Amino acid sequence: MEKKKTKHGPLLTVIFTLISLAYVYPIVLVVINSFKKKQYISKYPFKLPSEKMFVGLENYVRGIQQTNLIQAFGVSLFITVFSVLAMILCCSMCAWYICRVKTKVTSLIYTLCLFAMVVPFQMEMYTLSKIANMLHLGNPVGIVIIYLGFGAGLSVFMFTGFMKSIPLEIEEAAMIDGCTPLQTFFQIVLPICKPTCVTVAILQAMWVWNDYLLPSLVLDARRWKTVPMAVQYLKGGYGSVDMGAMMGTLVLSIVPIIIFYLACQKYIIEGVVAGAVKG
């Protein structure tokens, strides 16, 4: 879109700068409070840490020790990366099959995928946690399978939406030249689908990384915690909440995401827009 000069351009810039500062303030507030002694946090949340209140990095150390946060990062990263990879690989393959083979079975699968997008997690949570328990899926590898299953609806839907628009001739030419369906898929179809892969990866990664309820019900929490579980553990695990450790943990769990976001915000925003337009 061409940019035209706006009448109140500079004024709008000033107003939005102020709004933006207010927008990041809640996060700044948590960062400020993470350097205060815990008894001062709830009492004087808006004061800058004076010499008496200042504790240095103590809150961070306590936060990490109490929640085992470093391990939680590893667990969250493992689950997110492998769930997203599994969704991209398996769901794109499934979607291609659905698009190219028209039978009653494939149209049933497609309808089920649409259906799955409407069903709220509360409908499934109790039975899913029992089934996961029975099948011994309460570990970081098992939960990847569950995420693949629960995220399949949206992923398959997005991939089929894109694949319908790929001209059949390209694939037919590849097959005539002697490609097997597997070769055709991996060498022709999947590279064309790259934008959709990025969109699916972003939407699902945002969901899986931040999801609290599913892992808290499925994972064996004594051995593995994800980052949201670690944060909630501080709230539930002790009688009175250690606000200092809480602030430290909150900051540590936000900072990597913000760095990641600033590094690839262009792709993230584009991915969200593409996902919304197709959905």
Place this chain on the structure above:
Amino acid sequence: MEKSIKKYFPIFVLPTMIAFTIGFIAPFILGIYLSFCKFTTVIDAKFVGLSNYVKAFQDPTFLHAAWYTAAFTVASVLLINVLAFVVAKLLTKGFAGTNIFRTVFFMPNLIGGLILGYIWQLLLNGVLAYFGKTLTYTSAYGFWGLIILMLWQQVGYMMIIYIAGIQNIPGDLVEAAAIDGASKWQVLRYITIPMIMPSITICTFLTLTNGFKLFDQNLALTNGAPSKMSEMLALNIYYTFYGRTGYEGVGQAKAVIFFILVAIIAMVQNRLTRSKEVQQ
């Protein structure tokens, strides 16, 4: 071509289908069945007919949660969409710094609901402390606290969808209207809004379902306090399952009711706004 692909069913479809069955289909079917049973573990289920549903509807906390959720959803859908649209309209005017503002407004979406809840708990309780109150003083405080939190989180997300919609409006359409003497309001009413109907459809859908299914933020901000008065449906169902033993069947019945509600709302909303979309 179809025939040669068909043989590859086990490779292409089976992995997804196995996971889909474990993660979705089996829990769903079992869930429907168990909503008609009394049980504490899945193995000791006894069929009891509709009594779980009767108990669910007799539970005053469930009915309160339903109204509370409905009110919250209506308020949040309206506020989020209006604000997001206004911000999107302003940010497409092209002044210095729009990209930075867009980046800032979207940022909270990357942070999980639970963490957002605890951030805002600190801030809002800090502000309310000046008036000698807390977020859990009455359910109204929790309600508006949750609205502020959700605005902060979701306005940015909806905004970028509206921006994409506004940027897709052909410029000559607006110009032609201006030449014909249309006022700014007329352009907005008869061109901009009809042309971004697809964005409105998707944004109302997302805000509706997000509002209705809200869990993490509710859990972190007030956890239902005072005495379950700020509890939304998802949290109410959670505590029916895991808060009191012997009520698992009732919890499952509530979950089925919840699912039906969400499905109906999604369908009605889709019908309503899709019918207003124009062909481009």
